[in-house]
Amino acid sequence: MSQKSKETVTPAFDRRSFFKALGAGAAVAATPAMVTPAAAVDPGKDETKARYRESEHVKDYYRVNRY
Secondary structure: HHHHHHHHOOOOEEEEEEHHHHHHHHHHHHHHHHHHOOOOOOOOHHHOOOOOOHHHHHHHHHHHOOO
């Protein structure tokens, strides 16, 4: 056997280093999304006013179901 056949050739970029690089890339890509501040939203008077009204169909429902 020749000297070349006995030597094992190691790839420059093996499977383990590929997955390390993939994990590091995912962490870097997710970092800006986590840093952004939350926007404060004022719902206004229309969205916070009471919506429940005891109308005729609600009274009928209560009467039929004995509430």
